[in-house]
Amino acid sequence: MDAVVKNFPASGQTDSAPTQEQAEEAVRVLLRWVGENPEREGLLDTPKRVAAAYRELFSGYSLSAEEVLGRTFEEVSGYGDAVLVRDIPFFSHCEHHMLPISGKAHVAYLPNGRVLGLSKIARVVDIFGRRLQTQENLTAQIAAAIEKTLRPRGVAVMIEAEHMCMAMRGVQKQGSTTLTTTFTGEYGDNAAEQARFLTLVRNR
Structure with a gap:
């Protein structure tokens, strides 16, 4: 990183x-x-x-996610539609068994006059991923960091991941994936924006 x-x-x-x-x-x-x-x-x-x-x-x-996200750009030529970075691979470890979690994160935000360098979003996923985590907490932390630093009109985060604590031990269900989402601002208030985010994530 x-x-x-x-x-x-x-x-x-x-x-x-x-x-x-x-x-x-x-x-x-x-x-x-x-x-x-x-x-x-x-x-x-x-x-x-x-x-x-x-x-x-x-x-x-x-x-520090704040340090990574600290530099933003204003020259966006009036662009105000969603910025989505999808299929960001990550590895983490569950805080309950310290076993690996692997998956992909999809992160979008609605600019409010400023934008981030695209690599910054992937780095923030890595920063929070490289800690002991629950998937729910990881999803919320990524959204909160972008919300706090960029002050966009809204943030959307989806994480799809496989947990080795389910695959290697316990119920031993290999291939099972867990999906979590967090929506803030206009994403949280507008079901149509949520639906568009989910469509863009799924539309390959």
């Missing part, structure tokens, strides 16, 4: 956040707990690799 990355610990964490060494030791504990030997050759570097992977997978805690 092309965004400003702050050093860990992220905002909201305390100065006593675990060190890299403590994170690696936690991985060793889990390896022993599942019945493995963290000292065998194939696992010697696993704690370091897992810690590095988690730093990347959860880098959203060190990124």
Whole structure:
């Protein structure tokens, strides 16, 4: 992601956040707990690799959506219709089991004199995706960040995702997808705008 990355610990964490060494030791504990030997050759570097992977997978805690969305453009030649970026792929992790979520986000807004660079929308999806999430919360956070920064006439967000906590464990329903939507402003007040958004998302 092309965004400003702050050093860990992220905002909201305390100065006593675990060190890299403590994170690696936690991985060793889990390896022993599942019945493995963290000292065998194939696992010697696993704690370091897992810690590095988690730093990347959860880098959203060190990124600011407000900073990413901070620059907007006024030269739109009077354009005021919907701006839609659809099929934005993302990966996240559920906060209940820390298992992967994968899917696509569709994000639209109705400009109010200013527009965003299109890549900014995809970056905001990544920022919130790279945190422990519920899909409902992720959908609402994306809409709220755009609403707060851009002040558009309305925002619409739809997320379609598969949750590995349903596919790999529990009910083990592979291929099941979950769909969530959030509408604000004119999208929230106008059923016709909602219908048009859904049509544009589905119209391939």
